[in-house]
Amino acid sequence: MxxxxxxxxxxxxxxxxxxxxxxxxxxxxxxxxxxxxxxxxxxxxxxxxxxxxxxxxxxxxxxxxxxxxxxxxxxxxxxxxxxxxxxxxxxxxxxKKILLHKLLASILTLGDLYGSCDVGKGTKINVEYVSANPTGPLHAGHSRPSVAGDVIANLLLKTGFDVQKEYYINDGGGQTEKLAKSAYVRYREALGQDIGEIPEGLYPGEYLKDVGQGLVQKYGDQFLHAPQEVWLEEFRVFTVNFLMDEIKTTLEKFGITNMVFRSEDALVKDGSVDAAIETLRAKGLIYKGILEAPKGVQIDEWESKEQLIFKSSEFGDDVDRPLQRSDGSWTYFAKDLAYHYDKYRRGFKQQIDVLGADHGGYVKRIVAGLKALTDGDGVLEVRICQMVNFLDNGQPVKMSKRAGTFITLEDIIDAVGKDVARFVMLTRKNDAHIDLDYSKVKEQSKENPVFYVQYAHARCHSVFRQTKEVFPDMRSSSDITLDSFNHLSPDEIHLLWFIGQFPMCVEHAALLKEPHRIVYYLYDLSALFHSLWNKGKEDAMLRFILPDHKDTTFARICLISALQTTLKNGLEILGVKALEEMRS
RNA sequence: GCGCCCGUAGCUCAGAAGGAUAGAGCGCAGGAUUCCUAAUCCUGAGGCCAUGGGUUCGAAUCCCGUCGGGCGCACCA
Missing domain, CATH: 3.30.1360.70 (Arginyl tRNA synthetase N-terminal domain)
Known part of the structure; x- marks a missing residue:
């Protein structure tokens, strides 16, 4: 209700x-x-x-x-x-009070469903997020778009959309070839060879040592002296699978589950890319031409050459975009077009991509691409998450995949737990930068609002536990009568009124794709409750449990039960576990 | 040079599809615990919403310019 x-x-x-x-x-x-x-x-x-x-x-x-x-x-x-x-x-x-009574009764009846609605009307919608390259473990930079995407998907689920969470595996480009060559170096290393410095242009990360060991386990030394063309494809597939397995494990630890994985390489091989390009060609949206170099930036080795170009500027992009590289292979953009068209053909007219701010310049062309491919029937909405500045004791943490030094997502989860990590990532709207001091988050200090909300939820359970001792025979809170309801104080009605805003908050957050609204709502809701709690310290009659007033106690338990349901449902959307006790 | 995002209290940020007196946390100054967890609460100080125009009954919010910051700018993903 x-x-x-x-x-x-x-x-x-x-x-x-x-x-x-x-x-x-x-x-x-x-x-x-x-x-x-x-x-x-x-x-x-x-x-x-x-x-x-x-x-x-x-x-x-x-x-x-x-x-x-x-x-x-x-x-x-x-x-x-x-x-x-x-x-x-x-x-x-x-x-009238009778309406508020109805509200409370409905929350108690709805339980886990409170906050749900059907504005989505079962519309199919695809939310793509994470989609990190399978060339290394997920790192701190992936954390925010991953959580944002996951929670946007949860919100849409809660509001009646038919949601698919999806991960695009970029396993088709030259990067994975480089990766295979890097893995080969580690393979030789695992077989006891002195590899010296990792050659320029290959991935130097230590995480590839495990891949090397895995390769030895599977293939022994049979490729040690074999020429590249013999092992390259084999190693490429092995390494990508190996790293994707690690990524999937990390995602699970991060509370991200039920994703569908879609491979770029597979799209190329099954002809989806050719088909998408053909569709554009049939619409007369492709031409051969020469692109001008962008002004104001120094680009070494600019090659002014004729290539296959898509008229993306006719669909809102700033300039037209190339579909083929100088060697004739598809650009990333061409393959990504095919991928989004593939989603459309799988029935997803509504699509959402959640990306990091470093991909901001990519948005217009891919939105334009889907519009062109589907004559405007498929709509892609891209949510950009601004950067997170990772600090450690106030000092910026330097991260570089190339140098192989970075905080992995695993590191963060292990240090602070997935619940804190997720919550912190959601405490700002997507457009705003976050400064996240790694050491402060590790400290779990009171500056972290997740504890404030968790504490409110734990306090609800504390009241339930106490009630059981004072009134062992207290009836279930699901059947509150209007008579009982009338025992609630004005401040308590105020709290109920705020609880009543939860469904609206969820709906707004879902339609606007703004997960942070849930965080702020839960924070404010918790504040109202903590305040109410403390009033019981000044006036004993305002305490929730009154041993001499069973009816009033019952009404208050009902209210707190509704509160606890709301907090729990809200945290569930965020993918954060609601704690029943703060002491562990 | 171009595109996208941002500019609100000392600091970090909210501000509800244009609405009533612009809010919270931290920090600062004070206060509350024989009592369900004080990991909490209460009181106070602190703002020309970067800036100049425009739209209207009404603008922090929408439009244009300026200044300041972030991200990106074939043939990487």
Missing amino acids: NLFSIAYNDIQEILMQLHGKDALKSAPDVFSRIAVDPPKDYQHGDLTTNAAMVLSKSEGKNPRILADLLLPEIQKLEYVEDAKIAGAGFINIKV
């Missing part, structure tokens, strides 16, 4: 009726732009609507006059206790 959507629908109905009676002349699509929100100040009421102000322009009337027209109709709604006009034309609504 969602107070705000109930009122929204009823007010829509009122507007339509007034429209029918010619009291309003605005087109009905103007009506949908009105909002029913929580008032800025709780003192103003439970709900507020800007309907009068939104209609003002199309009606050509002063908002106050329109508010006067709407007010009596709103007052007639059965659950409205009181409604008033305020400010420039807000209509503030105070609802």
Whole structure:
């Protein structure tokens, strides 16, 4: 149950009726732009609507006059206790207790489902994230887009979309060939050869030593003196699989599961790339030409040469983009086009890519590409996560795949746990940079808001435990009556009212793809609860458990049960486990 | 040179599809514990929302310019 959507629908109905009676002349699509929100100040009421102000322009009337027209109709709604006009034309609504009682009862009944809705209407949607190159372990830089993508997928799931979480394996380019050659060096090393320095241009990372050992286990020394063409493809496949297995293990540890993996190499081999390019060609969107070098940047070895080019600028990109390299092979872009077209052909008209900020320059061309391939039927939305500045004791941590020195995602998870790591990554909106001091996160100091929220949840369970001791025969909280409900204090009703905003928060977060909204909501919700808790320290009658007042205690347990459900469901969306006790 | 993102309290950041007196944490100054976990709470100080215009009943929010910061800029992924 969602107070705000109930009122929204009823007010829509009122507007339509007034429209029918010619009291309003605005087109009905103007009506949908009105909002029913929580008032800025709780003192103003439970709900507020800007309907009068939104209609003002199309009606050509002063908002106050329109508010006067709407007010009596709103007052007639059965659950409205009181409604008033305020400010420039807000209509503030105070609802009857019976509605809040219904709200509480519905939360207790819904349990895990509280916060869910069906705005997605079962629409198929594909969320692609992580998609790290299988040339090494996941590192700290992958952490944020991975969590953001995962939580966006969770949000969409919660709001009724048919979601597929997907990982694109970049196993088709020259990078994996380099990788195979690097693995060969480690293979020789594992067989006891002195390899000296890792040759320039190969991956120097120590993590490849395990791959070398694995290769020896599988192949013995049979390739030690074999020419490259004999082992290259074999080693390439082995190494990619080996590293993907490690990546999958890390993802699981990070709480990212149920992903579908799609291989770039497979798309090339099964002809998907040729098919996609052919589709573009048939639409007349491909030509042979020479691209100009971009101004203002120094590019060594610029080769002015005719190549195959896609007219992406006709679909919103800044310039046209090449599809083939000078050696005739497909560019990454060409293959990625095919991949997104492949998703479309698998039924995903709605697609989301979650990328790091270093891929920001790539967005326009791939969005343009899908639009062109599907005549606008397939829509790709790209969410960019800004960089995380990793610090250690205030000092920037230098990371470079080339040098082989970086903090791996595993390192972070092992040090602070996946729950803290995930939560911290979500404490900023995607567009904002995060400074993350590795040593501070390791300390698990109180500056980390995850503990604040966890503590609130743990306190709920503490109350449940205490209640059991004081009232061993306390009945289940699922059947709260209106009588019991009336025992709640105004502050407690206030908390319930805030709990009632959860579904709206989830819906907004999902539609806007902004996971951080859930974090801030949970934080504020926790703050309200901690504050309430402390009031029991000053006034014993405000404590949740009153040994001499069983009915009041029961009502409060019901409230706390609803709170605990909300906290838990919220944390679940974030992929963070709700703790029942802080002591472990 | 071009594209994308950002600029809100001393610091780190929220700000709800344009709405009421711009919020939180940290830090700072004070205070609360015979009591369900003080990992908490309460009070106070602190802002020309970078800047100049525009749109409107109304702008931190939308549009344009300027300044400052980040990321990216064939044939890497």
